[in-house]
């Protein structure tokens with residue numbers, strides 16, 4: 025049954041139908057994407073042509089040729105409750121009978137108001153205020169603007185290895201790879217400083233923060249566990265030290281929980297679980313159960329800096345709070361809570377990490393079901409070979425030496441065991 029099925033390949037991927045579609049892609053899509061595949065193929069020594077997704081249910085993805093894969097990426101962390109969860113599909117269908125599009129912040133929809141109320145309750149502060157948006161990048165943009173308004177300081181402290189999306193605001197703070205910023209450098213916030221990220225030594229990490237700090241810093245933007253940067257957690261005590269510095273120096277702490285939040289790491293908010301109370305929290309990815317929606321949650325005092333509107337909303341978007349996405353988000357939050365998926369992520373993730381380490385002998389980092397297996401060389405070839413056996417995984421880290429494993433939080437454990445065996449065999453080979 026599709027949903028929790030082992031890989032089933034009917035043709036070596038990518039099959040003929042996928043290849044034909046990718047030819048169309050190569051003619052029509054922005055050439056940067058096509059060129060990237062060619063470069064990855066060169067770097068890995070293995071073909072990197074993509075499969076074309078045609079269907080997905082639960083932990084399974086089916087490609088255009090009918091091959092069935094197990095998705096250990098959750099589609100970039102989105103399918104936390106699995107792909108196309110029935111509750112999400114029902115919510116979208118029911119909402120589509122009533123209201124597909126609203127009038128945003130001018131004449132808001134009832135379902136948008138319900139989601140705002142739910143997220144305000146989920147936030148770790150009394151009286152939290154929420155801004156809905158579409159992408160993770162949007163949510164970070166909202167947080168950066170909120171901090172600039174509240175502190176009247178333009179500076180941002182961000183971290184090497186950090187990834188926050190690619191709109192101009194978050195891009196300026198993209199420490200993942202300088203190459204992302206370089207072509208647009210002249211257009212980006214010049215008041216961004218980067219501190220080194222030390223996942224092992226909180227003292228060294230805090231000294232790096234002190235060295236990078238300047239008086240104009242109004243926002244410190246941090247992923248409590250760097251995902252794309254290579255599954256690199258904050259060292260214990262680091263986030264608390266960071267929050268203390270923010271308080272002392274009049275800056276606000278923004279936790280980018282777009283990947284880590286809503287259960288993935290075993291808690292609703294990983295920064296809070298790790299003993300820190302940020303001033304602003306960004307969520308996205310898992311929030312919409314597959315629909316595009318994100319949110320910036322903020323302390324009431326911080327969000328008060330936006331002031332009362334003088335008639336024009338100075339931060340909005342046509343599709344912010346889109347009714348179908350709001351309905352999907354409410355269903356997705358219900359499923360996460362009712363199925364206890366944060367606790368399950370912690371439990372299953374703990375066992376998965378231990379098995380991965382035992383089977384491969386490689387270091388395993390991360391927490392809950394946000395895990396990385398570290399290698400000494402880039403894993404692009406490994407990712408391609410695993411795809412050839414029906415396992416969808418991603419490389420992480422600017423050096424691509426981490427195999428990132430981000431399965432749905434409700435994935436059947438035998439699938440993880442079968443994957444561990446497949447990975448161990450690849451490592452031995």
Ligand SMILES: Cc1ncc(COP(=O)(O)O)c(C=O)c1O
Pocket residue numbers: 100158159160161162164187188189190247251252280281282283284308309
């Ligand atoms: C931690 C984090 N922040 C922000 C983003 C950007 O989200 P989006 O791609 O939806 O703009 C991502 C995406 O991978 C992310 O992992």
